[in-house]
Amino acid sequence: MDYAAVVGVEIFYAVAVLVLISAGLAVIFGMMRVINLAHGEFLTLGGYAAIVSHQAGVNIYLAMLVVAPLVVAVFGVLVERLIIRWLYGRLINTMLATWGLSLAMMGAMTMIFGNTTTGIATPIAGFTFGRYQLSGYNLFVILMAIVVAVGLYLALKTTRAGLIARGAMQNAEMTSAFGYSPSRVYLITFAAGSALAGLAGGVMAPLVGLNPASGANYIAKAFITVIAGGASVVSGALASAGLFGVISQTFTLLTTPAVGEIALLVVAIILLRLLPTGITGRFFKGRV
């Protein structure tokens, strides 16, 4: 029984990680039809921001939850102005340009931080659950994923900014008719997506050994989660993160991590073959 609970937490945790690492990508893809292949490096940048600021004496929660998103959001603004804005509407070109950005960031971070693995210790101690030890930090990650998902849903659904953003995605001209410049809406959306990536990077930092190539571990999973989720930002990411998290974790527990990862990928292919516009393209049309 205790073991079942431990396994359950692990599965929730896996889903939560997928939600966290794909939220930023989902916002940018769902709202702007831009696929940011440098998303993994955005996460890594968030991780470095958290680690460096923490090592410089900033409180760890402040570093993870405030500094990391801020740094990456500012960086996102630069990227949007310098690269993305020239390529709106050209999906493949944005993918290629951001792939280039991904390589360039990886290289730049190597030059700046060196290729050593760094990290910070988790700020929350483990606790005992029956016969088992559970990581308190895993629960924190699950909590953060819930906060991100609910927050995103509410922001898009209930706030004025969310409404404008959704309007701009449907019809850019209408937004400008209302007096909002679509260019600014895009900029802010991209910054918000970047901030989410930074947040995820910050939250994940204490769990992993971070190095400039770490982003590669995330991007494929985040990318698959978002595309398989389809166009609806929150429900899509949640649905596919749920599916993939359960599958990969179940296979990992029953067999080996390699099989777990391959199972996830195989399911992704089958899913996209059957539902070529993603889960929400089929089942949750038009929802947030």
Next chain:
Amino acid sequence: MFARDVLPALIIGVPAMFVLPMLFDAYTLTVLTAYALLALSLGFIWGFAGILCFGQAAFFGLGAYSFAIAALNMGSAWGPFFIAILVPAVFAAVFGALLFYGRLSDVYLAVVTLVMTLILFKFMNSSAGEIYKLGDARLGGYNGIPGFETLTIPWDPGEYLYDESLFYFAFGLLVLVYILLRVLLKMPFGRALVGIRENEQRAELMGYDIRLMKTIAFSIGAAIAGLAGCLFANWAEIVTPALFSLGQSAEIIIWVIVGGAGTLLGPVVGAAILGYTKFLLGQQSLIDNTFVLGVILILAVLLLPQGIFPSLVRLWHWLLARLPSAAPLRRRSGRSRRDKDV
């Protein structure tokens, strides 16, 4: 067709084959040739059939692995040479049919091909155990497969193709594949492929079975990538899962886009230049190599979205049009705009 497509390739290709080894090391040229062939494979399916495959490295790797595994089992290398072309082609035909008959395109196609590459990559990486064995060949996991037979001169089995002879062989194949592709593109099938790239719906309404045609094109591309993989295996004498990696896939796309998608020569030139650049960058440690490649890709997408080669062609026509005797030439430049298959 001969005068316009075959002859120029021969006029440039054959002398190049003999001049290049005097300027550069043959072993560097050989791997650049394999890369060029790989770029050509993606240049064909992306530039002419409109299939953006994010996982062309999968076929490259499959070709190399098929060769290595077959060579270990068969003990000779010419049978494996053909197997290395056939296996990726068949794999791509099956996989392509799965995708194209399911009407996947654009981003979704990109994702699925990428995922397929990841699967192969992860599988090969975790095949270190003893159970992963095909005949006499252990897959070897992360460390790959070393120690297989390589190609010999067909009429003299004792004489290995290596160094300069391997380069001549590889380069000859590159020229041959290039010519075959040009001829193919002039044939109704090739023209229809371009039609599909331009407008799938219209091609369908004309009565072309685009699912079948894309599958065939995909398979041809995979066969060429497999050939490139086979040459690579012969050159490196080891195959590792890195051949399937995302980085490898990224590089192929970079070669094609920098060289110029929509042309055949562009990807070849792109691969040669960038492959050599990477090699040169390895001899210095001031600036990170990955950084340079990334910046090149960003700049290429932003500034030269059509690629270096078509941009040069345009510049050439622009210059010609401004020469005093430009009048007759101007008309020709109009013609060459449509000849996208440079």
Next chain:
Amino acid sequence: MKLNRRTLLKGAAASAASIAMPQVVMGADNIKVGSIIDTSGIFDLYGKPMDKAVTLAIEEINESGGLLGRQLEKIDYDTQSDMALYTQYAKKLTRSDKVDVVHGGILSASREAIRPTLRKSKTLYFYNVQYEGGVCDRNIFCTGITPAQQAEVLVPETMERWGKKIYTLAADYNYGHITAKWIQHYAKENGGEVVQTDFFPLDVADFGATIAKIQDAAPDMIMSALVGGAHLSFYRQWAAAGMNKKIPMASTTMGVGNEHVVLTREEGDGIMMVYSYSKELDTPENKAFLSKWDARFGNSDDLHELAVATYQGMHLWAEGVRKADSIDREKVIEALESGVSFDAPTGKISLDAKTHHAVTSVHLIEVGDQKMNVVKSFGERQPVDTQGVCDLEANPDDNQQYEISI
């Protein structure tokens, strides 16, 4: 034309080294030492200090008058953690640079990529890295430690301290699989058992499910042969769950990438391992070595087992050349086989003629306060794993890497 090509290449490859040391100064008479190591890309963490070690050893030898009255010249290439570049540069080193010896390679894949080239071109090769063992080729000398040399000491020592039930975690590639076998072998030999062995692809960074599984199996100790940056996450997540207080851990790999410095005291303290080198070794040779390293490179923060092995490999080769009184490959190999040794930072190191592997000291180490504290030292450990499969004295033409079956 030949000249044309060379100038073209040299001109284009204006590396920092060749600027600092213009071509004219490099006399034709120099002994050329080729070095190919990943000093960028994902393995540069290992490669950069190794490159420094080569530099330091060459400078030492040159300061003491060189070899055979000739100066050593370092010709190095960065393989950028790309296996394809290994083959390429190996061919360049042997065909156009015509070096007298090659030191280099980090991953086994990189070694296997260049070993055939170097053998064919009859260029002596030193592979100075801890690896899975089993390479049997008269052209190569492997100066790093192999799994049996570690497990032979580590398994019984830790079982005695912690108990007999072992749960093994290993990287999913050759090294991991072979090391796991040796752990099992020595566990059985000492009356213990390995309850479970899990393999992890090198890019797996999430160990939550595994930690749950381990708890379910309730072993007395963990044996880790995890490798690389992603696997570092395991130690972190292990500690985050509070498991480090409950189940002790030993490792054959932790510390090579200076993981014990990246991990906090909380996370790392108490982990035990066996290596041939620790910076904390209290010997005059090590003290001298550390001060030389510090003087040359400022600090020794990045120094690790592989760099020291590289340094020792360079010196062992130099001893061989001195003894052979020639740079001829055959004579140097014979000299090395006849028994040369070097009083190294790790303790005395020599070469086993049968296998061309190192006979070296190993030390039982416990991490404490982010340091690798030496608990106990063991001298002259034979490369027993490779000795079980390889005998170059009997079969000098042997040329393969044996998979050791136990």
Next chain:
Amino acid sequence: MSNRVELESRGLGMQFGGVHALAGVDFKLRRQELRCLIGPNGAGKSTFFKCVCGMLKPTAGDITIRGQRTNGLLPHQVARLGIGIKTQVPSVMNGLTVRENLWLAARRDNTSAVANRLVADIMDRLLITDLAAELLETLAHGKRQLVELGIVLAGQPWLILLDEPAAGLTADEVDRMIDVITDINRESSLIIVEHDMHFVRRIARQVTVFHQGRVLIDADVDTVMASQDVRDVYLGKQV
């Protein structure tokens, strides 16, 4: 005029989610007929059109073309039965020249030599020979409509479906289009979906009016124009 029925639908239905875009359409087209489909927006005429040419698979009923049931055939299979289709927004190959566009359509069933001749004939007939080497992306809308018609003709169809051929054309171009259509009708049957009543009045003999996914009336043009029901539909009254 022969009386043979060449295209027929029986009880054709198409449902999207809960919406019935088509609710039991019975339709017959005889040889060499020129039929116009009209109706207000959302009446189902475009859906009907798409079901016939294979872009949509009907959820109920049957379509029979020259005796062969075609439900579930794909567009290229329908096209191969000898049916030419011009879509609402000109669907042409922008990066190719006019000649290449036509050639691709002509070459499918013919040898290169025959295709070349056919392309030359059609360009003559449509008076677009001077545009032969122009890229489609450089052409104005009216020319693109003509070229698309040329593509359709190059497939030598016996039945042609045109979706709003007059949309966006200038008055002169409409005149040209009408001439061409009349000319085509000498050999082939035509179904034309059109909004523009003036245009319909000028070319049509028989008109089918769609309303709410059904056929409201199927009669000659004068009857239709005089019908009170049709007027109500166009004025938005419920019938």
